[in-house]
Amino acid sequence: MTAVQVHHFTVDVEEYFQVSAFEPYVSRERWDALPSRVEASVGLLLELLARHNAHGTFFVLSWVAERHRAMVKEIAAAGHEVASHGWDHARVTQLTPQQFRESVRRSKAELEAVSGQPIAGFRAPSYSIVNGLEWALDILVEEGYTYDSSLFPVRRRGYGYAGGERDPHWLARPAGRLYEVPPSTLQVCGVNLPAAGGAYFRIFPYALVAAAIKQAEARGVPATFYIHPWELDPEQPSFPVSRLTRFRHYTGLSRTVPRLERLLSQFQFTAIADTLARASVPAA
Numbered sequence: 001m002t003a004v005q006v007h008h009f010t011v012d013v014e015e016y017f018q019v020s021a022f023e024p025y026v027s028r029e030r031w032d033a034l035p036s037r038v039e040a041s042v043g044l045l046l047e048l049l050a051r052h053n054a055h056g057t058f059f060v061l062s063w064v065a066e067r068h069r070a071m072v073k074e075i076a077a078a079g080h081e082v083a084s085h086g087w088d089h090a091r092v093t094q095l096t097p098q099q100f101r102e103s104v105r106r107s108k109a110e111l112e113a114v115s116g117q118p119i120a121g122f123r124a125p126s127y128s129i130v131n132g133l134e135w136a137l138d139i140l141v142e143e144g145y146t147y148d149s150s151l152f153p154v155r156r157r158g159y160g161y162a163g164g165e166r167d168p169h170w171l172a173r174p175a176g177r178l179y180e181v182p183p184s185t186l187q188v189c190g191v192n193l194p195a196a197g198g199a200y201f202r203i204f205p206y207a208l209v210a211a212a213i214k215q216a217e218a219r220g221v222p223a224t225f226y227i228h229p230w231e232l233d234p235e236q237p238s239f240p241v242s243r244l245t246r247f248r249h250y251t252g253l254s255r256t257v258p259r260l261e262r263l264l265s266q267f268q269f270t271a272i273a274d275t276l277a278r279a280s281v282p283a284a
Contacts, residue, residue: 004268005220006222006270006274007213007216007222007223007270008271009055009057009271010056010059010197010227011056011058011227011229012226012228013038013058013061013075013085013228014038014064014089014125014228015034016038016233016236017031018063019228020089025240025241037230038064038068038071038229039068039071040233041230041233042074042229044257046074046078048257048264049078052264052269054270055080055269056271057080057149057271058075058081058082058083059083059084059122059123060072060082060084060085061088061125062084062088062107062111063088063089065114066110072111072115073115075115076115081117081271081272083121083122083149083272084111084123085122085123086107086125087102087106087107087110089125090125091124091128092124092133092150097135104122104139104140104145108143120147120276121145121146121148121149121181123148124136126159128159129148129150129151129161130159130160131161137171138174139175140178141176142175146178146179147179148178149224152182152183153182153185153192154185161182165180166182166184166192167216167219168221168224181275183196183197183224183226184209184212184223186211186212187215193208195212196209196212196226197225199248199251202251202255202259203252206263209263210263213267222275223267224272227256231253231256234254238250
């Protein structure tokens with residue numbers, strides 16, 4: 001009997017007003033004055049995962065963790081992995097190496113203190129470790145991270161690591177070894193299409209993400225799916241943003257929960273840490 005492939009369910013834990021596309025419209029100075037909605041959506045995600053006997057990795061923005069410590073403790077108590085999404089959702093493309101180091105160091109310390117877990121993983125906001133910014137991977141190794149999930153092997157304006165590998169793999173960096181867990185892609189005619197979750201899950205047909213996961217199963221590797229808590233919240237306050245940003249952010253919010261129910265019924269999911277525990281380090 002063929003073993004069932006288990007995939008990665010991941011959550012980028014941030015508020016609805018912290019998405020990168022809102023930067024021109026919602027300044028960081030306003031964040032504390034805006035109503036928080038993250039706890040209710042994370043609670044719904046925890047219920048969904050528990051109902052389907054699934055576990056996941058929650059990449060928590062430390063700005064959020066600092067203000068919602070009980071929520072982070074609840075994530076950890078439910079048996080999920082807590083990992084870092086950085087401190088304040090600044091994209092790596094906006095940071096100097098020293099600023100990035102300070103962000104990931106501060107984030108790791110905060111999340112370990114709150115969750116009681118060692119923090120092994122990192123995901124850059126908006127997958128913003130792009131070609132030419134590989135120095136960020138070395139800093140992650142130096143700051144004690146074991147894996148990264150930021151290199152999205154697609155060509156897309158704003159993010160993407162063109163030419164990157166599609167499946168989890170070890171990177172040999174000058175600073176040491178780092179396990180890389182790319183978000184899922186669907187390969188069509190030799191081209192990698194983004195199909196890991198988020199807007200691609202809400203806006204496009206469900207079959208897009210399902211097909212990417214099935215391709216991973218055919219290769220005998222875990223697919224990596226992602227979602228944000230705000231994507232489960234159709235009642236979130238809206239902002240006067242550009243027409244394209246409005247379409248990408250607000251379209252399909254009411255479809256997220258039923259589609260997650262379908263996804264969790266069709267496939268099995270676990271945390272990245274479970275895969276990492278079985279991934280042997282290649283010989284030097």
